[in-house]
Amino acid sequence: MIGAGGTGGHIYPGLALAEALHRADPRAVISFVGTERGLETGLIPEAGYRLHTVGMIPFDAALGLRRYLLPAALLRSGRQCQEILRAQGAQVAVGMGGYPSAPVIVGARLAGLPSVVHESNAVPGRANRFAARLTPHIALAFDRTRAHLPAGLSAQTVGMPLTGAVARLDRAALRAEARRHFEVPDHARLLVFNGGSLGAARLTAAAVELAERWRHRTDRRLLIKTGPATLTEVRARLAGNPVAQAVAYLDRMDLAYAAADLMVCRAGSATVAELSSIRMPAVLVPYPHAPHDHQTHNARVLSDTGAGLLLPDRECTGERLAALVEPLLADPARLAAMAAAADPGDHARAADLLVTRGARVRALVHYKPYAERGYLARYLAEPDGAVEMIAGDVRDVGRVLDAVAGCDTVFHLAALIGIPYSYLAPEAYVQTNVVGTQNVAAACLRHGARLLHTSTSEVYGTAITAPISEEHPLQPQSPYSASKIGADMLALSYWHAFELPVSVVRPFNTYGPRQSARAVIPTVLAQLHAGAREIRLGSTTPTRDFTYATDTAEGFLAIARADRAIGEVINLGTGSEVSIGDLSKALIAASGREAEIVVDPSRLRPGGSEVERLLSDNRKAHELAGWQPRVALAEGLRRTSDWVAEHLHLLAPDRYQV
Template sequence: MHSGHAEHLDEGPGHRPLSVLIGAGGTGGHIYPGLALADALRRADPRAVISFVGTDRGLETRLIPAAGYRLHTVDMIPFDAALGLRRYLLPAALLRSGLRCREILRAQGAQVAVGMGGYPSAPAIVGARLAGLPSVVHESNAVPGRANRFAARLTPNVALAFDRTREHLPAGLAAETVGMPLVGELAGLDRPALRPEARARLGVPRGARLVLVNGGSLGAARLTEAAVALAEHWRERADVRLLIKTGPAAFEAVRAAVAGSPVAEAVAYLDRMDLAYAAADLVVCRAGSATVAELATIGVPAVLVPYPYAPHDHQTHNARVLCDAGAGLLVPDAACTGEHLAAVLEPLLADPLRLAAMARACGPDTHAHAADRLAAAVLRTIGRSAAPAPHRTDESRRIA
């Protein structure tokens, strides 16, 4: 894959504007990388026509229109939920949604489709195959999901976020590692430079250590419960603070639980995830692929608690990308209690040299320019080359 910075199309005579359909939906872990790719394609060709396909059930209904891109919706059954009698409905649902995507591709005059993983992206790849158009599949996890395992059979163009994903691919399947596309303010974040402003904005007292408990866009009940218990455990301490991102469902209950706490604050969302990462000394989080890539790129030490019911246990494999490098510690979901977190976190918070070593071990180069590398791969499928241009990191995006 092409490495480097943002791209501008090297357009010869007769080139029409780039037109791309991106399949992405469900959770932020698929949507935000799709938006990062769309932004990179727009940098490559400011005239580009880019739209998304998803369902009407996921975060895409809010995030994609808010980012200024058109969203088409299809009715699709989740691959991992197609069990029992529902598995007999999956082929028909996939064909129906694939035919709908073929219509969208033709109406838009699209030249290529991209699937970012997750069940909403498979119809885009099927639609491209039915329309006779090239397509690209991006696998964001260390272990491929069912939707991408299927979609990869329909295209020779497979891109990976993590090199170790190759261990789980079918023999003979060619794939290239591009990294995980990140939205602009995270891809270019200078954590040390932003840290003083971030800590001031979040009200972190001078000399206090900040632990960010990040349950992701929808929240994580296990992490939230442990964080509430940890807040009580640390109630008498003046040298630590907890910022608990709950997701919308648990926010009111958690806010009530920590009301009056001298060490903890609950928020449903973080509009400025860059500020949270810059201010934090440690992050406690799930191990979704986007989160792992963000931590690696920004250089934030982490305690990772993989979601135990993720298909193929892919979050544990994602977590090991950081843990094997010395940038994180893995805590099994069943062990994630306030008491156990205290036992894990306290020695780390008391050892700034170890925290600094963990931050240095993160390996930022893999993902910082992944959006541009993936964009270059997409362009190559339609025979277009790209020329380097200065990387822009000023795109403003809500991180929820």
């Protein structure tokens, strides 16, 4: 049961969550709770879901004396929800924020059901401030919200659930179709005004003024979403103006985003999340009467990084907008820089993260005598006990059998991965990577678990054709890659011979915070942040397709949910490449340091072993699992640089890690 209502900013994330639930389990039965006065009365039934209505009043000081009726109204509507939950046989309740969702959380508490609260704004609303005290499961759209939670509450940042059309949007691929849809000439720049689900009078008035200023221009177009109440009036004011068109609603926001060069919009949480996720440059005009001025806080998610411009509502006029947007529309490089500055975060997968919030995780880690927990320590400390750690060794079949027992899905990540060390100890790679995979596959077969086996792009060797598809020949150019080719084939044999549901996931050069010091990116960053003036590297000419860690993790999760991926080998990469030399220059820039790159002969691979080029063809991952990378290289390097600077004590910048 999902509580969502009032405005589209709460309803659409609720619908996105419902969509993700159906992806995870097509048998799931989902219904909504709302009121009879919000947009939910139309949007939710139109989406095919049942809407239960309860009598609830807003958490609004503007109610005057009626606000004293709030406790009684909340208790009454909470009991209504309790009865609805029982009658529907609900197993969990989710409140998506806004006053219609609070009764659902109260009802779940009264019915003894688990519940989750999702806060979509950068500053929590009154309803969620109350509801968050009734459940230990609190999810946030933006990490900065944590600072505004009531004392003593903990939360997990999952992002804003986005509908599939926006979460999977490829603006470049859809752009031509979108501009034909809105009849925008190829040479024209399109400015889209989006005032939220009901429109915004201030934005609409400024748009009409701007349309008049541009009346005789052929290189500008405006698309104005007015809301239904003022559509007729606005169209009358625009009569005969060839540069502008007004619509009551945008049924296909994906088309609007794909067609637009720049957005002018309110700063509702859903809008800010969508803009971040698709990297859409925007001028943000926060609604000045939002509780706790939360729209200004939302807008700063983008303006603080340079991905958007913040314009106060009182300054939003046609003249002021013209001064802001004209330089932007005339400067494609600046628009591109704004797009690159956006942080897509987890919004595109937030709905699925919410769905899997209750998943329990068991980690089989290599035994060490001092019971080291490493980066798992923070999760093992969580009071809900959702993460369990077992010490062992994948070469020990008995221990692997114990670890896999009771698991639905096994992500086989265990491997020796350092290429230089494989020249020194090749037999260890065969034992861990090949024999270990045999043990894991056999355990999955014994216990009925699905297996996702981790491969590596190194199995392709130097690209014969690029980009590299899954059909590219395999070339064992190092003992490491040879052991992984053997492991991949062994895993697939369990699908062909025993019908074990296996997917072979082939990541291309995953990087990010917490990566081991032997990899090139932490190697360079550790030297930089330690103050080195010379950065010592092996060969600087090979190119690699670097994929940020959260994108790779998202790919694994998407493949685990995709039945079409069973029996398949699937690449996870960005489809772009950079040389090690150019990467090092980008790392120097990201770190804010100055240094010179020096080739160290001791770090060079043997001549026939160097893989000169890796570039992924990732179309199969998109087709089978709906996956695409989200984090641009510049942003990923910045995040990684920040982490290395804070954790330099964990690395050894003065020592070459083989």
